[in-house]
Amino acid sequence: MFTTLISVAQLQALQANGTPLAVFDCTFDLMNPSKGHVQYVEQHIAGAQHADLDQHLATHDADKRVNSGRHPLPQREVFASWLQSVGMNQDTQVVVYDRNGMNYCGRLWWMLKWCGHDAVAVLDGGLQAWVAAGGTVVSNQDNAPNETVHESGNFELHEPLLKLVDTATVSTRLNSDAQTLVDARSATRYRGEAEPFDPVAGHIPGALNRPFNSNLNAQGFFKSADELRAEFAILLGNAKPETVVHHCGSGVSAVPNILAMEVAGLGRTGLYAGSWSEWCNTPGLPCEKSGT
Numbered sequence: 062m063f064t065t066l067i068s069v070a071q072l073q074a075l076q077a078n079g080t081p082l083a084v085f086d087c088t089f090d091l092m093n094p095s096k097g098h099v100q101y102v103e104q105h106i107a108g109a110q111h112a113d114l115d116q117h118l119a120t121h122d123a124d125k126r127v128n129s130g131r132h133p134l135p136q137r138e139v140f141a142s143w144l145q146s147v148g149m150n151q152d153t154q155v156v157v158y159d160r161n162g163m164n165y166c167g168r169l170w171w172m173l174k175w176c177g178h179d180a181v182a183v184l185d186g187g188l189q190a191w192v193a194a195g196g197t198v199v200s201n202q203d204n205a206p207n208e209t210v211h212e213s214g215n216f217e218l219h220e221p222l223l224k225l226v227d228t229a230t231v232s233t234r235l236n237s238d239a240q241t242l243v244d245a246r247s248a249t250r251y252r253g254e255a256e257p258f259d260p261v262a263g264h265i266p267g268a269l270n271r272p273f274n275s276n277l278n279a280q281g282f283f284k285s286a287d288e289l290r291a292e293f294a295i296l297l298g299n300a301k302p303e304t305v306v307h308h309c310g311s312g313v314s315a316v317p318n319i320l321a322m323e324v325a326g327l328g329r330t331g332l333y334a335g336s337w338s339e340w341c342n343t344p345g346l347p348c349e350k351s352g353t
Contacts, residue, residue: 063154063182065324066283069194072156072184076108081152084109086188087118087159087166091258100160106188107197110147112157114313117143118168128227130339131258131311132168137176141218144176148211158184158191162274162281167316171332177219183320186282223319224331226306228343231333235266235347241300242268245309245318246337253350258310261341263350265308271296273314276321289325308333308340 063071075082086109089097094115101111112118118140119132126133134140149155155173157166163183173181184191192198234240244264249255251270256262264270275292278284284292297305302322307315312334322330333340341348 062180063156064179065182065320066185067156067182068185069190069196072191073196075154075156080154081150082108082156083147083149083153084156084158085112085166085169086110087112087114087157087169088161088188089114089159089165090161097159097165102201104188104192104198104200106158106191107199109158112169114165114168118172127225128312128335128339129342130335132313132338134172134175134225134312134334137218137221140172141176141216144173144216145214146211147214149214149216151215151217153178153180153214153216155181156184157181158187160188162277163187163283163317164273164314167320168313171223171316171319174222174329175225177222178216179222186280189281223329226331226333228333228335228339228346231265231306231308231340232346238300239304240306241297241304242333243296243305243307243315243318244268244270244337245273245307245315246270247272250310251351259338259341261348263341263348264337265340266347266349268308269296271318273309273317276317283321283324286325289321290327293322293325293327302327302330306331306333308336310336311338312336 084106086101086105088100120126120135125135125139127136157169159166166183170181170183242265244251251264253263307318309315319330340346
């Protein structure tokens, strides 16, 4: 079972030996939300389905969401229903990827863990690594890929394997040793020098900054466990890894940091899914800029 990262060679071996497998392409573009689907149609790993951030991995229906912010999580039952509809089974090894530095596919990785399914891994290096290694890709130019009819799967919810943290908890634990906030946004957004998506610039008071792409090497793969462990040791200082709660703008790009800490052997840490977009829109909560 693969639970964190999986290499191209390992995925090819699973395909060859007939392991029950589901592959999802999670390509997305925040500035052009329809682009991810277009890119999927143009080229994807043979057999992969498309999982769209806006359509499948988030919901703005107030009756079906868990939190607010720009990309609210759907309730676990709603998400499980979608998984069943695309043929997910209890014994399925899931592999997720994108062509965005393993950012958006992390959302699906985290959500499956949140629903109690541990057998899910991120394809290290993404679609680019797959293509570079000569992996089989196809195009669905003549078909609408999400209109494919699937036999209903037997996926069932189990106890969450990762921790979801809400706004009230983050607020209550501000400036407490019980909580160490790590913000995965770019340094300029963290410092409040620029904010392209949310109405307020800045960060949650006391949060540390580790941009999500810090986890990758120059070749676009995750850094080694030793490298990641050393970098998080510097970032966290005396703070205990088990107190870490990750966030970003809308709970998506925080996940690579969660994955990196697990790869580094630092355990499974929390996610504040509402993130900055929920925090800065909640009346009465403090917002901070660097130097203030």
